[in-house]
Amino acid sequence: xxxxxxxxxxxxxxxxxxxxxxxxxxxxxxxxxxxxxxxxxxxxxxxxxxxxxxxxxxxxxxxxxxxxxxxxxxxxxxxxxxxxxxxxxxxxxxxxxxxxxxxxxxxxxxxxxxxxxxxxxxxxxxxxxxxxxxxxxxxxxxxxxxxxxxxxxxxxxxxxxxxxxxxxxxxxxxxxxxxxxxxxxxxxxxxxxxxxxxxxxxxxxxxxxxxxxxxxxxxxxxxxxxxxxxxxxxxxxxxxxxxxxxxxxxxxxxxxxxxxxxxxxxxxxxxxxxxxxxxxxxxxxxxxxxxxxxxxxxxxxxxxxxxxxxxxxxxxxxxxxxxxxxxxxxxxxx
Amino acid sequence: xxxxxxxxxxxxxxxxxxxxxxxxxxxxxxxxxxxxxxxxxxxxxxxxxxxxxxxxxxxxxxxxxxxxxxxxxxxxxxxxxxxxxxxxxxxxxxxxxxxxxxxxxxxxxxxxxxxxxxxxxxxxxxxxxxxxxxxxxxxxxxxxxxxxxxxxxxxxxxxxxxxxxxxxxxxxxxxxxxxxxxxxxxxxxxxxxxxxxxxxxxxxxxxxxxxxxxxxxxxxxxxxxxxxxxxxxxxxxxxxxxxxxxxxxxxxxxxxxxxxxxxxxxxxxxxxxxxxxxxxxxxxxxxxxxxxxxxxxxxxxxxxxxxxxxxxxxxxxxxxxxxxxxxxxxxxx
Numbered sequence: 001x002x003x004x005x006x007x008x009x010x011x012x013x014x015x016x017x018x019x020x021x022x023x024x025x026x027x028x029x030x031x032x033x034x035x036x037x038x039x040x041x042x043x044x045x046x047x048x049x050x051x052x053x054x055x056x057x058x059x060x061x062x063x064x065x066x067x068x069x070x071x072x073x074x075x076x077x078x079x080x081x082x083x084x085x086x087x088x089x090x091x092x093x094x095x096x097x098x099x100x101x102x103x104x105x106x107x108x109x110x111x112x113x114x115x116x117x118x119x120x121x122x123x124x125x126x127x128x129x130x131x132x133x134x135x136x137x138x139x140x141x142x143x144x145x146x147x148x149x150x151x152x153x154x155x156x157x158x159x160x161x162x163x164x165x166x167x168x169x170x171x172x173x174x175x176x177x178x179x180x181x182x183x184x185x186x187x188x189x190x191x192x193x194x195x196x197x198x199x200x201x202x203x204x205x206x207x208x209x210x211x212x213x214x215x216x217x218x219x220x221x222x223x224x225x226x227x228x229x230x231x232x233x234x235x236x237x238x239x240x241x242x243x244x245x246x247x248x249x250x251x252x253x254x255x256x257x258x259x260x261x262x263x264x265x266x267x268x269x270x271x272x273x274x275x276x277x278x279x280x281x282x283x284x285x286x287x288x289x290x291x292x293x294x295x296x297x298x299x300x301x302x303x304x305x306x307x308x309x310x311x312x313x314x315x316x317x318x319x320x321x322x323x324x325x326x327x328x329x330x331x332x333x334x
Numbered sequence: 335x336x337x338x339x340x341x342x343x344x345x346x347x348x349x350x351x352x353x354x355x356x357x358x359x360x361x362x363x364x365x366x367x368x369x370x371x372x373x374x375x376x377x378x379x380x381x382x383x384x385x386x387x388x389x390x391x392x393x394x395x396x397x398x399x400x401x402x403x404x405x406x407x408x409x410x411x412x413x414x415x416x417x418x419x420x421x422x423x424x425x426x427x428x429x430x431x432x433x434x435x436x437x438x439x440x441x442x443x444x445x446x447x448x449x450x451x452x453x454x455x456x457x458x459x460x461x462x463x464x465x466x467x468x469x470x471x472x473x474x475x476x477x478x479x480x481x482x483x484x485x486x487x488x489x490x491x492x493x494x495x496x497x498x499x500x501x502x503x504x505x506x507x508x509x510x511x512x513x514x515x516x517x518x519x520x521x522x523x524x525x526x527x528x529x530x531x532x533x534x535x536x537x538x539x540x541x542x543x544x545x546x547x548x549x550x551x552x553x554x555x556x557x558x559x560x561x562x563x564x565x566x567x568x569x570x571x572x573x574x575x576x577x578x579x580x581x582x583x584x585x586x587x588x589x590x591x592x593x594x595x596x597x598x599x600x601x602x603x604x605x606x607x608x609x610x611x612x613x614x615x616x617x618x619x620x621x622x623x624x625x626x627x628x629x630x631x632x633x634x635x636x637x638x639x640x641x642x643x644x645x646x647x648x649x650x651x652x653x654x655x656x657x658x659x660x661x662x663x664x665x666x667x
Contacts, residue, residue: 165352167598170605170642173623177635178360180627267496271609274498275624290498297502298510308499316494323490 049324136204141211149219451618466549492547601649605642
């Protein structure tokens with residue numbers, strides 16, 4: 001997916017009052033549009049992608065106002081409510097895992113913690129980890145990918161070899177092992193945020209080769225283009241060529257692959273929490289809730305379905321939005 | 335071709351060495367940094383200092399890391415002796431050491447777990463390739479139809495579902511709800527092939543569904559790209575039957591990229607389907623990996639990582655060799 005040199009993503013100017021628009025209305029107006037405008041128009045038309053985008057925005061909003069939401073509609077996430085639990089079975093009283101006006105999504109078996117608050121706090125963790133690790137992967141991927149593609153030679157060989165190696169590495173296994181040996185608290189942060197940072201670093205680190213490969217390939221082909229040659233013959237130095245000439249042309253693929261790496265990160269974070277090396281209890285995470293549900297799902301299926309459905313909806317929304325974005329930015333598509 | 339083969343083989347061996355070196359480095363350095371002592375893990379917290387020192391000498395934990403790594407490699411190839419004066423324990427040829435907690439040899443544990451993981455991976459792989467490629471090709475051929483949109487919707491849902499959720503759903507519906515299937519369990523194939531299949535069918539289908547979704551999407555995209563190529567138009571123009579155009583010309587180049595992905599996926603799965611095994615409670619390599627990690631058992635972690643890396647490297651090698659057969663450009667390059 002290479003974009004022409006004239007299609008700058010940062011071109012905000014809209015062509016107004018040009019020849020195309022002052023012409024007779026019966027003639028078809030031909031106006032130049034920047035890629036950003038074309039992509040935005042296409043994206044707005046794509047109802048599925050817009051739907052995904054709206055759900056993502058709602059989830060982000062929920063994560064930001066989490067404390068307020070819990071004050072209004074929930075109970076503190078680690079508060080036990082023994083009165084909502086059947087003392088002999090350890091299961092929630094009432095239908096569907098104890099869903100009621102007081103407990104919007106029911107309560108956990110045995111200790112009766114409010115599932116709604118735990119889901120809301122889980123959204124906070126999940127989105128923080130997913131976004132920041134995607135950001136880390138992108139920064140590393142762009143940095144190493146552009147260096148490899150632009151400098152070439154032995155630098156390229158080394159970076160490419162490292163990327164191949166990381167892609168052929170038992171990643172999940174290694175992440176689990178790595179996360180489990182690192183200390184639970186660091187830098188004066190509590191266990192929740194310390195572990196969040198560890199997760200961001202580990203997931204972000206293993207994600208960069210995917211973006212790095214794509215950026216390297218694009219850089220390789222851009223390097224040979226006429227506009228780069230023109231820029232160099234005008235006396236531009238490497239940093240200018242890299243950041244002012246090539247980076248804007250790489251923006252579209254980078255944006256698409258960053259969006260598409262987020263759902264993968266959500267699944268990895270949930271997997272690590274499910275396996276017991278993610279966010280430590282009593283702090284909530286969707287993967288951790290599923291792992292708690294392992295003992296109870298036969299008797300209290302809602303306890304498993306709610307966090308599972310949240311993971312599914314979130315990942316699906318990001319996939320839908322990412323697919324739509326890719327199609328919208330694809331210069332070959334019409 | 336021979337030069338190509340040798341180059342690939344050397345590459346594979348180097349990758350394996352690097353993977354073990356990195357794993358070894360991380361898991362022997364991290365305990366030092368965090369202040370936990372492998373010797374203490376091995377013998378228990380309340381041991382007296384003399385016994386701990388004895389264990390340390392016996393396991394060679396006082397040696398520099400390079401020496402320890404060398405002994406580890408030597409143990410795999412030729413076996414090794416753990417000795418502290420007169421107290422000698424011999425660990426024969428493929429030696430991966432002893433588990434810290436239970437003091438068992440790691441190698442036999444993993445070898446016993448291997449058939450479970452292999453059964454799981456191969457069965458699921460066959461299912462997902464058949465389903466994924468079939469649905470993907472039909473979708474590509476009928477682009478825009480109801481069938482295409484339906485399949486792609488299901489596939490998109492499939493790539494967004496984690497196995498630790500679908501697995502639990504499948505269990506609660508088919509095992510506990512409808513009672514159509516027995517709970518997942520492993521019976522060796524040669525003991526009872528029918529029980530082997532019925533015990534694994536649920537994990538196979540659950541795992542295959544997720545992968546098939548990815549493969550259907552990939553196949554469709556690749557096929558659409560291939561069918562837009564000029565040579566397909568040429569093949570049609572010279573009057574070939576549509577079946578020949580698709581079957582002989584389209585599939586060959588449309589499915590080539592899939593070989594790479596398939597190799598990587600199967601390789602990764604053979605090294606331990608950690609999540610699947612955790613959900614269905616199967617005791618394959620993934621189970622032992624998790625067990626090792628939970629108990630901080632370095633030899634087990636190292637052993638499983640080595641197995642996992644081995645499978646990934648082997649599958650990569652097979653893919654590269656297959657590419658040499660499928661794609662003539664590779665041989666010349």
